[in-house]
Amino acid sequence: MPTNQDRAHNSNIARLLVQGVDQPGIVSTVSSALTESGANVIALDQFSTDAQGGAFFQRTEFHIEDLPAALPALERSLGAALKNFDLTWHLAPAASRKRVAIFVSKTDHCLLDLLWRHKRGETAMDIVMVVSNHADLAESVRPFGIPYFHVPVSGDKKEAEHRHLELLNGNVDLIVLARYMQVISENFLDEVGTPVINIHHSFLPAFIGAGPYQKAKDRGVKLIGATAHYVTKDLDEGPIIEQDVIRVSHDGTTRQLMRSGADVERAVLSRAVSWHCEDRVMLHGNTTVVF
Structure with missing residues (x-):
């Protein structure tokens, strides 16, 4: 088959x-x-x-x-x-593969998963660049032969976004935020004209801000989840593409919760990106139809 x-x-x-x-x-x-x-x-x-x-x-x-x-x-x-x-x-x-840029900060699990799947030919896309506000992951990306652009982000993000647009415009069909810890401005979304997919844990809005896994541990959560969605001007309220959860126990440490969270984030983001690249996702207002 x-x-x-x-x-x-x-x-x-x-x-x-x-x-x-x-x-x-x-x-x-x-x-x-x-x-x-x-x-x-x-x-x-x-x-x-x-x-x-x-x-x-x-x-x-x-x-x-x-x-x-x-x-x-x-x-x-x-x-x-x-x-x-x-x-x-x-x-x-179907043979026209989408050109993808991955944005990342310092956390590498989603980035490396996408790079590994791309190298194995498991996703119908071409990763044309990795963009980061830190230089930490440059050496991790180097073996994959994909250009890595370090674009620092200061208090005024306009300069960084201008550089992002220079790199992206006309060169990509999709942007993936693989744990990129910066808010994407409405102006950037309007200018880039390209779909943007984000991944985050599904504790929102219960455990927003810093240290969500510690907050979740303190509340005794029994499920760890992740959500992949399109980015809109309303931050984490864009159309949802994929979600998943795994069960955790009261005896799990905060570090174990974080490890479980990383596992489900990898799986959810890879499915969302694959479905988008295979033209399986259709937008309907603030929701999606996924075939």
Whole structure:
């Protein structure tokens, strides 16, 4: 059975994302347009928020011979077929890997996990740079052969953000905050024009600020969790992509809680990044549909 990675390396496979107002005929119209263009559908997922007038979402993977040459005609065919529906759609070759920049501070577990998975070819992305406000992890990144940019952040973050934008603009399709301990400004988000994914522990908002694991230990928590979400101007309130929890016991030390937290953070962030890079995440207001 072909895996997602097998499909991602096939130059004749593409993904079609469709969303908008639900109404009868969308699925059949999309399928007919693809079939008439010589495409063979190999995976299809759809969801509607309501049977009458809900929001509609569909992700289709298909194979078509000589995809690069066929794309212009296919785009025209889909445009004509869907023009009478209140929909937006996006067509992307599966082999077009997303260019990713990872931002990190001093904590390395999420960064190194992503670099390791990238090296093994487990994620459909190209990590083009690591950016940090500290130089501490430069030597850890060096063996992976990925450029490491140290951009210090002082009290006035405008200079650092200006440098970030110089590095990023036109060079990346996704930014991942792998425990980057700086607040991302609304101005930066507007300027960069690129999705940003963040990871944090799921104690928020109960244990905000410094030392959340000690605070959690003091309260006797029984679950350790993590949340990966898109970054918006409202800090940690952006659309959630993935979450997970693991159970802990009263006899666990603060250090053991931190180790458990690091494990779940790695897993949650890697899944969120992989799903985004495989075009599996569709936004709906402040929530997501993940196929």
